[in-house]
Amino acid sequence: MPPERPRAVTINDVAALAGVSIATASKALNGRGQVRAETRDRVFAAARELSFQPNPLARSLVTGQTRTVGLLTSDSVGRFGIPVMLGAEDAFGSGETAVLLCDARGDAFREQHYLRTLLARRVDGLIVVGESTDPRPSISRDLPIPVVYAYAPSDDPADVSFVPDDVAGSGDAVRHLIALGRRRIAHVTGPTHYTAARERAEGALAALQTAGLPLSGGRVVYGAWSQRWGRHAAEIVLNADPEVDAVFCGSDQIAAGLIEAARERGRRVPDDIAVVGYDNWEVLSEETRPPLTTMDMNLELLGRTAAQHLFAAIEGRATSGIHRMPCRLVIRDSAAPPALH
Amino acid sequence: MPPERPRAVTINDVAALAGVSIATASKALNGRGQVRAETRDRVFAAARELSFQPNPLARSLVTGQTRTVGLLTSDSVGRFGIPVMLGAEDAFGSGETAVLLCDARGDAFREQHYLRTLLARRVDGLIVVGESTDPRPSISRDLPIPVVYAYAPSDDPADVSFVPDDVAGSGDAVRHLIALGRRRIAHVTGPTHYTAARERAEGALAALQTAGLPLSGGRVVYGAWSQRWGRHAAEIVLNADPEVDAVFCGSDQIAAGLIEAARERGRRVPDDIAVVGYDNWEVLSEETRPPLTTMDMNLELLGRTAAQHLFAAIEGRATSGIHRMPCRLVIRDSAAPPALH
DNA sequence: TACGTTTCCGAAAACCTTTTATTTTGCTTC
DNA sequence: GAAGCAAAATAAAAGGTTTTCGGAAACGTA
Numbered sequence: 001m002p003p004e005r006p007r008a009v010t011i012n013d014v015a016a017l018a019g020v021s022i023a024t025a026s027k028a029l030n031g032r033g034q035v036r037a038e039t040r041d042r043v044f045a046a047a048r049e050l051s052f053q054p055n056p057l058a059r060s061l062v063t064g065q066t067r068t069v070g071l072l073t074s075d076s077v078g079r080f081g082i083p084v085m086l087g088a089e090d091a092f093g094s095g096e097t098a099v100l101l102c103d104a105r106g107d108a109f110r111e112q113h114y115l116r117t118l119l120a121r122r123v124d125g126l127i128v129v130g131e132s133t134d135p136r137p138s139i140s141r142d143l144p145i146p147v148v149y150a151y152a153p154s155d156d157p158a159d160v161s162f163v164p165d166d167v168a169g170s171g172d173a174v175r176h177l178i179a180l181g182r183r184r185i186a187h188v189t190g191p192t193h194y195t196a197a198r199e200r201a202e203g204a205l206a207a208l209q210t211a212g213l214p215l216s217g218g219r220v221v222y223g224a225w226s227q228r229w230g231r232h233a234a235e236i237v238l239n240a241d242p243e244v245d246a247v248f249c250g251s252d253q254i255a256a257g258l259i260e261a262a263r264e265r266g267r268r269v270p271d272d273i274a275v276v277g278y279d280n281w282e283v284l285s286e287e288t289r290p291p292l293t294t295m296d297m298n299l300e301l302l303g304r305t306a307a308q309h310l311f312a313a314i315e316g317r318a319t320s321g322i323h324r325m326p327c328r329l330v331i332r333d334s335a336a337p338p339a340l341h
Numbered sequence: 342m343p344p345e346r347p348r349a350v351t352i353n354d355v356a357a358l359a360g361v362s363i364a365t366a367s368k369a370l371n372g373r374g375q376v377r378a379e380t381r382d383r384v385f386a387a388a389r390e391l392s393f394q395p396n397p398l399a400r401s402l403v404t405g406q407t408r409t410v411g412l413l414t415s416d417s418v419g420r421f422g423i424p425v426m427l428g429a430e431d432a433f434g435s436g437e438t439a440v441l442l443c444d445a446r447g448d449a450f451r452e453q454h455y456l457r458t459l460l461a462r463r464v465d466g467l468i469v470v471g472e473s474t475d476p477r478p479s480i481s482r483d484l485p486i487p488v489v490y491a492y493a494p495s496d497d498p499a500d501v502s503f504v505p506d507d508v509a510g511s512g513d514a515v516r517h518l519i520a521l522g523r524r525r526i527a528h529v530t531g532p533t534h535y536t537a538a539r540e541r542a543e544g545a546l547a548a549l550q551t552a553g554l555p556l557s558g559g560r561v562v563y564g565a566w567s568q569r570w571g572r573h574a575a576e577i578v579l580n581a582d583p584e585v586d587a588v589f590c591g592s593d594q595i596a597a598g599l600i601e602a603a604r605e606r607g608r609r610v611p612d613d614i615a616v617v618g619y620d621n622w623e624v625l626s627e628e629t630r631p632p633l634t635t636m637d638m639n640l641e642l643l644g645r646t647a648a649q650h651l652f653a654a655i656e657g658r659a660t661s662g663i664h665r666m667p668c669r670l671v672i673r674d675s676a677a678p679p680a681l682h
Numbered sequence: 683t684a685c686g687t688t689t690c691c692g693a694a695a696a697c698c699t700t701t702t703a704t705t706t707t708g709c710t711t712c
Numbered sequence: 713g714a715a716g717c718a719a720a721a722t723a724a725a726a727g728g729t730t731t732t733c734g735g736a737a738a739c740g741t742a
Contacts, residue, residue: 010728021692026730033731034690053461057407058728061398061697071442079624082423089444093455098462101412101442103430114434120394121439227628253628283420283594283625287568351698362722367700374701375720399698402727 009050017046029054060122068098069125069310070118072139074152075106078131079281080299084150087303088127097124097311106131115139125310128152129303133163134195146313150306151299153322160313161322162306164297166196169327170203173248173276173295176329178211181337182246182274186216188233188258189250190225197222200250200278216244225250230257238265245273245338252277252284252294259288259334271339280330290333297327350391358387370395401463409439410466410651411459413480415493416447419472420622421640425491428644429468438465438652447472456480466651469493470644474504475536487654491647492640494663501654502663503647505638507537510668511544514589514617514636517670519552522678523587523615527557529574529599530591531566538563541591541619557585566591571598579606586614586679593618593625593635600629600675612680621671631674638668 015025020039027033028043035043046052060066071088073081089099100123104111118126125145130136130152138156140147147154153161177185187204190197201220208215217240223229230253237244237258249255255277259269267273269290277285280296302325309319356366361380368374369384376384387393401407412429414422430440441464445452459467466486471477471493479497481488488495494502518526528545531538542561549556558581564570571594578585578599590596596618600610608614610631618626621637643666650660 008728011730012728022729023692023694023731024690027691030730034688036690039690055402055728056462057398057402058697059730061396061402061699061728062730064697066398077427086418086444089442090446093443096458098458099442101430101440102434103427105431116394117437117439121397253624257628287594287598349698352700353698363699364701364722364724365720368721371700375718377720380720396698399727400700402698402729403700405727 008055009052011052011054013050014043014046014052017050018043064122065124066122067096068100068121068123069127069307069314070100070102070114070121070123071127071129072102072104072111072114072118073129073131074104074111074136075131077105080151081129081131083299084129084303084306087300087305088129088150088307089303090300091304091307091311095311111139119143119145125314127306127310128154129306132194132196133166133199146310146318148306148310148313150303157322158320160309160318160320162302162309163322163324164299164302164327165324166199166297166327167203167206168324169295169297170200170248170250170278171207172327172329173278174204174207175211176293176331177246177248177274177276177335178207178213180246180274180335183213184216184241184244185213185246185248186221186237186241186244187248187250188221188223188230188237188254190223190229190254192222194225197250204248216241216246223254225253227253227257227260230254230259231261232257234258234261234265238262238267246275246335247273248276250278252279252281252288252292255292255294255334256284256288259290259292268339270334270336274335274338276329276335285330285332288334293332293335294330295327296330298325301325349396350393352393352395354391355384355387355393358391359384405463406465407463408437409441409462409464410468410648410655411441411443411455411462411464413443413445413452413455413459413467413469414471415445415452415469415477416472418446421492422470422472424640425470425644425647428641428646429470429491429648430644431641432645432648432652436652452480460484460486466655468647468651469495470647473535473537474507474540487651487659489647489651489654491644498663499661501650501659501661503643503650503666504663505640505643505668506665507540507638507668508544508547509665510636510638511541511589511591511619512548513668513670514619515545515548516552517634517672518587518589518615518617518676519548519554521587521615521676524554525557525582525585526554526587526589527562527578527582527585528589528591529562529564529571529578529595531564531570531595533563535566538591545589557582557587564595566594568594568598568601571595571600572602573598575599575602575606579603579608587616587676588614589617591619593620593622593629593633596633596635596675597625597629600631600633604630609680611675611677615676615679617670617676626671626673629675634673634676635671636668637671639666642666 015022025043028035028040102114126147129150135155136152138154140159149161153163277292277294280294285292285294356363366384369376369381433440443455467488470491476496477493479495481500490502494504618633618635621635626633626635
């Protein structure tokens with residue numbers, strides 16, 4: 001038999017012990033209204049003695065605020081949503097706000113179900129985190145609570161979204177290669193139907209154009225996000241321009257495969273070919289030979305920032321539009337100046 | 342200015358529309374007590390018309406049940422806790438129970454903080470998921486709610502824990518190699534201070550002993566969980582026994598590194614050496630050349646099972662002890678019968 | 683003393699639902 | 713038609729907090 005749960009201590013007990021009414025006790029505890037310093041101290045002392053914890057359900061019932069937000073993730077089997085999610089959890093959890101986790105697993109129907117239950121539970125706000133940077137349908141219409149989108153932006157510009165700035169990020173990556181002295185730079189990336197792939201290509205091309213350099217091979221090599229594709233793409237790149245001296249890859253997996261295949265074809269990395277990856281997926285980027293110079297999207301920070309904005313929106317200071325968060329180049333050994341001949 | 346949140350429809354409105362008292366409305370909606378079929382229908386019709394959703398806060402306040410559980414993860418930066426977590430979320434979310442996510446980030450102090458806030462929020466139960474299979478301190482003592490531990494077991498045998506059965510799993514892995522016709526089997530694994538490493542070694546040795554086979558190299562090769570260590574360990578294994586024809590690795594990362602280094606030293610996988618990994622970490626196991634035969638710990642299932650047991654415990658049907666969940670061999674191409682000479 | 687002003691405190695309503703105890707209704711039987 | 717009884721319905725309490733509003737006390741001024 002489970003032990004009888006002891007009756008919790010209520011504000012009544014505190015008030016009684018302090019010798020005041022519950023109204024005064026409440027005001028004293030919450031620092032609201034007019035209450036003499038001396039009685040406030042008495043109330044606090046009583047609360048401490050009884051180790052009083054206010055019942056959040058009762059409080060929420062009257063205030064209408066649950067200090068709870070919903071975290072709706074569309075598909076967390078992937079690996080991009082997770083850090084964003086954890087960053088958001090971190091931001092809320094260190095405050096007084098609790099996070100209700102809902103994983104829709106890529107199922108729109110399930111997402112609707114979760115949305116209803118979250119609304120029924122009277123959450124104060126919602127943070128929607130996606131698994132790719134492709135825009136996703138808005139759910140904010142007619143919702144009585146604020147929503148922010150993280151990683152995958154909403155397709156409604158009136159919503160507020162936080163995404164990594166892939167255009168600037170890949171620009172930085174390419175400028176880094178140029179600064180190292182590389183001049184024949186190729187770009188291998190994922191499928192063209194990914195916003196991430198297109199934006200990274202855009203940023204890379206812009207940086208090359210600004211520097212007056214051509215793209216090695218003449219065109220962006222789109223394919224898949226896999227290591228396998230990286231290996232295959234190595235051949236394509238080397239055949240298209242045997243003199244290629246740098247490759248900017250759209251993901252660390254691609255970079256890992258490309259490095260492997262390039263080495264098998266007798267090219268040294270970074271001496272002959274400098275390689276820069278994307279994602280800073282550490283289990284991979286730290287384990288390749290050589291360790292990978294790569295672009296980190298600061299996903300945890302992105303999640304935290306989104307959470308902070310949701311918080312602001314709950315308090316009435318809402319923003320809107322797509323916020324692009326800066327990426328950060330992590331320098332390891334796969335990109336260096338060309339070896340002297 | 343935010344739109345004034347419309348006053349939610351309450352059971353009062355439903356009762357009024359149906360022409361009954363709120364007590365009858367409540368009983369009709371919850372299927373409790375004596376209420377005529379005809380009036381029950383009227384109440385349901387009214388509820389549907391107003392699209393009534395009962396306020397869970399008010400309900401919880403009176404019933405004492407919040408239909409909410411806490412998910413306390415000790416360190417989710419790693420990758421083992423995540424699937425367990427998602428499995429648990431899945432089990433609860435498809436019911437009526439919501440999941441409060443708390444990531445203590447390996448900090449005992451933060452864990453205490455979360456524990457207090459979860460208790461204050463009157464969660465019905467707690468599921469604690471760890472990042473390794475090493476036992477962790479119990480938090481169940483004197484808690485008024487049931488707790489189950491997933492992946493990392495509690496150090497108190499009176500608690501209930503769910504862990505992968507690594508002993509049986511690695512036994513299966515080794516038996517698979519034996520069945521393929523391998524006779525000189527080595528075992529490379531992680532640091533000896535990990536329970537996972539020790540248990541996997543134990544299972545492997547037991548299987549060899551049962552088959553009357555020696556361990557190639559004479560001793561288990563403990564090291565680290567990394568790919569780098571796998572590469573290094575390949576040398577050790579090949580030097581210790583140049584005729585080695587199979588390696589059972591304690592993780593997929595080790596296996597990936599070992600395969601790579603073995604190939605560089607002229608051994609073909611699986612023709613000359615069969616390799617079996619552990620974890621079925623798909624981004625790795627599907628991308629190695631050849632794809633990895635590996636042991637899957639069914640972590641999502643483990644999480645779901647733990648959640649179901651928590652649910653049972655909340656309803657008064659508690660269990661205790663450590664439950665070892667079966668693993669499952671995923672067969673790909675890295676382990677095959679020896680090539681004919 | 684009468685009166686106005688400030689400062690502090692408390693009674694009671696409100697939040698919304700479940701549940702207990704009580705009353706009403708409808709039916710059967712004599 | 714009355715009595716008795718089971719079934720159905722309701723009034724009211726309970727759950728714990730916040731908040732509004734009115735009242736009391738304290739104090740100063742005429």
